[in-house]
Amino acid sequence: MKALLRIALVLAVMLSMTHVEAAETLNGAGATFPYPVYSAWAFDYNKITGVQLNYQSIGSGGGVRQVTDRTVHFGASDDPLKPEQLQKDKLLQFPAVIGGVVPVGNLDGVNPGQLKLDPDTLCKIFLGEIKTWDAAAVQKMNPGLKLPQGEITVVYRSDGSGTTAIFTHYLAETCPDWKNKVGEGKAVKFPVGIGGKGNEGVANYVKRTKNAIGYVEFAYAKQNKLDYTQLKNKAGNFVEPGFASFEDAAETGDFDVKKDFYLWLTNAPGKGSWPIAGATFILLAKEKTDSNKNVVKFFDWAFKNGDNKARELVYVPLPKSLKEKIKTYWKANGLQ
Numbered sequence: 001m002k003a004l005l006r007i008a009l010v011l012a013v014m015l016s017m018t019h020v021e022a023a024e025t026l027n028g029a030g031a032t033f034p035y036p037v038y039s040a041w042a043f044d045y046n047k048i049t050g051v052q053l054n055y056q057s058i059g060s061g062g063g064v065r066q067v068t069d070r071t072v073h074f075g076a077s078d079d080p081l082k083p084e085q086l087q088k089d090k091l092l093q094f095p096a097v098i099g100g101v102v103p104v105g106n107l108d109g110v111n112p113g114q115l116k117l118d119p120d121t122l123c124k125i126f127l128g129e130i131k132t133w134d135a136a137a138v139q140k141m142n143p144g145l146k147l148p149q150g151e152i153t154v155v156y157r158s159d160g161s162g163t164t165a166i167f168t169h170y171l172a173e174t175c176p177d178w179k180n181k182v183g184e185g186k187a188v189k190f191p192v193g194i195g196g197k198g199n200e201g202v203a204n205y206v207k208r209t210k211n212a213i214g215y216v217e218f219a220y221a222k223q224n225k226l227d228y229t230q231l232k233n234k235a236g237n238f239v240e241p242g243f244a245s246f247e248d249a250a251e252t253g254d255f256d257v258k259k260d261f262y263l264w265l266t267n268a269p270g271k272g273s274w275p276i277a278g279a280t281f282i283l284l285a286k287e288k289t290d291s292n293k294n295v296v297k298f299f300d301w302a303f304k305n306g307d308n309k310a311r312e313l314v315y316v317p318l319p320k321s322l323k324e325k326i327k328t329y330w331k332a333n334g335l336q
Contacts (some may be wrong), residue, residue, distance in 0.1 A: 030067075031280050061187060070288070074284055075283035081260075098315065100276060153213070160186040163215065169266050173267050174275075203223075239273070252270055257325050261325075
């Protein structure tokens with residue numbers, strides 16, 4: 001009888017522990033770029049495990065600050081941190097998914113994917129040097145389109161943003177004037193235009209403003225039915241944003257474990273590569289081993305079970321070889 005009571009007590013304790021684990025909440029904050037896919041993964045993961053993922057879509061700058069201040073379990077940034085900064089702030093970093101930043105407009109009579117731009121023209125629009133859509137440089141690339149005469153309204157991110165980091169890194173890489181006059185980073189001083197908070201804010205401004213142009217993660221362009229553009233890539237081809245062109249860019253990436261996966265995917269050389277692609281990264285505080293293990297469990301599950309959902313939302317899942325590198329990285333840091 002006593003033996004049965006002991007077994008019952010052990011089972012009760014085990015069930016209690018399982019309940020506590022199931023009720024756990026993981027708090028993350030950062031990039032708006034991957035928010036749609038993280039939300040979808042979190043919903044499915046919660047149904048299976050009971051674990052809640054509370055992710056605040058506040059921009060990459062906020063995500064870096066919060067994980068550096070140790071106020072969240074993980075941060076998220078589209079602007080990868082250099083190994084020396086990670087070492088200084090005692091952080092770990094690994095990529096989670098790959099997507100694309102796309103210029104989006106609101107032009108009467110122009111459908112998604114019809115407008116063509118090259119790096120120089122895009123740069124001059126965001127510098128304020130090309131002021132109207134019917135300017136000669138734009139019309140030359142779009143002879144079949146009837147472009148409006150109205151003045152262009154540039155819309156940019158007002159918050160510290162990894163989407164801005166990717167976009168301005170691309171402009172600085174392809175346009176010397178942008179590099180010299182504006183530069184790159186999560187927050188830069190745009191010469192013209194109005195600011196919107198988050199990908200959501202930029203998408204809403206563009207949607208409401210005639211003749212506007214902004215830049216958002218592609219999922220936001222699709223969800224808001226915005227008029228995304230074609231872009232001329234490094235190989236000299238006009239390409240549309242989408243799964244195939246993001247994947248083409250991703251395949252060129254050589255992510256190095258020794259550099260904590262620090263890498264940009266802009267201006268990739270592939271014939272069909274979308275030129276403003278980028279990975280989004282997860283940041284962990286090195287000393288928080290227990291909570292880090294739970295964060296890693298979530299992303300390990302997502303890497304195994306979330307690829308179809310990522311594709312549905314027009315993100316590129318990480319290649320299998322990269323996932324294996326990340327697992328090695330986790331193990332080396334005692335997280336698996």
